[in-house]
Amino acid sequence: MKYNTLGGTDLRVSRLGFGCGSIGGLLVRGEYPKMREALARALELGVNYFDTAPLYGNGQSEVNLGAVLRELRAEALIGTKVRLAGKDVGRIGEAITESVEGSLRRLGRRDIDLIQVHNRIGFTWKPERDPDRIGLPDLGTATETFEALQRQGKVRFWGITAMGETDALRAAVAAGRFHSIQVPYNLLNPTAGTIVGRGFPFQDYGQIMEPASQKGMGVIAIRILAGGALSGAPERHPVASTWVNPIASEERYGDDVARARRFSFLVEEGVVNNLVEAAVRFAVSNANVSTALLGISSLEQLEEAVKYVERGPLPGEILARIQAQKLN
Numbered sequence: 051m052k053y054n055t056l057g058g059t060d061l062r063v064s065r066l067g068f069g070c071g072s073i074g075g076l077l078v079r080g081e082y083p084k085m086r087e088a089l090a091r092a093l094e095l096g097v098n099y100f101d102t103a104p105l106y107g108n109g110q111s112e113v114n115l116g117a118v119l120r121e122l123r124a125e126a127l128i129g130t131k132v133r134l135a136g137k138d139v140g141r142i143g144e145a146i147t148e149s150v151e152g153s154l155r156r157l158g159r160r161d162i163d164l165i166q167v168h169n170r171i172g173f174t175w176k177p178e179r180d181p182d183r184i185g186l187p188d189l190g191t192a193t194e195t196f197e198a199l200q201r202q203g204k205v206r207f208w209g210i211t212a213m214g215e216t217d218a219l220r221a222a223v224a225a226g227r228f229h230s231i232q233v234p235y236n237l238l239n240p241t242a243g244t245i246v247g248r249g250f251p252f253q254d255y256g257q258i259m260e261p262a263s264q265k266g267m268g269v270i271a272i273r274i275l276a277g278g279a280l281s282g283a284p285e286r287h288p289v290a291s292t293w294v295n296p297i298a299s300e301e302r303y304g305d306d307v308a309r310a311r312r313f314s315f316l317v318e319e320g321v322v323n324n325l326v327e328a329a330v331r332f333a334v335s336n337a338n339v340s341t342a343l344l345g346i347s348s349l350e351q352l353e354e355a356v357k358y359v360e361r362g363p364l365p366g367e368i369l370a371r372i373q374a375q376k377l378n
């Protein structure tokens with residue numbers, strides 16, 4: 051396993067990170083022995099970064115991750131998040147502090163390596179219109195709270211989820227007051243790291259990875275399999291979420307699955323064994339990506355992903371063909 055330094059922090063993160071979210075579902079709905087087996091194997095294979103959030107399984111993902119890592123006595127890096135809600139307007143600092151305290155309790159740890167804002171970001175926050183989307187001034191308040199929590203030894207570094215309005219995200223990155231961004235990046239929507247032609251049908255993230263990296267921020271790629279659609283098959287694993295809300299791609303998961311099949315030429319030409327390999331290797335081909343998170347449903351999926359990551363980036367000529375492909 052290769053490791054990258056997460057931006058300007060001293061965290062050395064594995065190129066593949068373990069997503070403990072609801073979509074993959076292992077850490078939320080899996081049986082405890084299966085979680086333990088998969089996490090132990092992940093550590094053995096060199097995966098050292100685990101992404102969770104209070105929202106995943108209503109705290110269950112943090113509880114399970116903390117319990118297994120304690121049982122395994124593992125030295126692992128944990129990223130978790132804080133989601134602000136409409137009721138937190140005017141009390142952002144208190145809300146963040148309460149959320150971090152809750153995460154520490156559930157994880158059973160004294161500190162969190164990386165705490166991230168789990169809201170989409172716009173210029174202003176109008177909770178009555180969109181409770182999930184906070185504004186740039188709120189991000190400033192969040193940063194001051196993270197700094198205070200860092201002084202108390204409760205968090206080491208902090209970041210944002212780079213979802214929301216692209217221009218607001220660019221402004222947030224330019225202000226440069228956090229250590230990382232989590233951004234969707236996959237074959238269906240590669241715009242966080244790749245220039246696409248005119249007429250691209252989904253949100254254009256304007257290659258936000260580039261200014262983020264230049265500002266010394268680590269880049270965490272999320273949704274590298276588009277929630278599973280990039281496997282090219284609509285069937286879901288039994289512990290996976292049965293319903294996936296696409297992020298910045300088609301409106302319906304089934305349409306993402308159909309769109310994923312446009313990349314079948316990579317399999318037919320023998321460049322990769324299957325679409326999962328294409329998607330995983332595409333994510334780690336971008337030098338700005340510090341770690342690429344994969345939502346895991348089973349030990350087999352983990353082993354497969356590690357094998358693909360070990361095969362390294364896709365060849366430059368293949369990346370150029372993917373980029374040249376008409377994406378609209």
Ligand SMILES: NC(=O)c1ccc[n+]([C@@H]2O[C@H](COP(=O)([O-])OP(=O)(O)OC[C@H]3O[C@@H](n4cnc5c(N)ncnc54)[C@H](OP(=O)(O)O)[C@@H]3O)[C@@H](O)[C@H]2O)c1
Pocket residue numbers: 068069070071072073074075101102168211232272273274275276277278279281284285286287288290291326343344345346347350351352354355
């Ligand atoms: N900050 C944020 O707002 C945010 C948003 C989204 C995600 N995240 C983080 O990013 C992580 C990953 O995102 P995600 O889980 O939403 O999406 P994802 O990683 O793109 O997709 C996960 C799905 O991919 C499929 N999969 C994985 N390995 C496979 C394999 N070897 N073969 C076939 N299918 C495979 C599984 O689906 P099947 O069940 O169909 O096999 C799994 O449910 C999350 O766990 C979370 O930690 C953060």
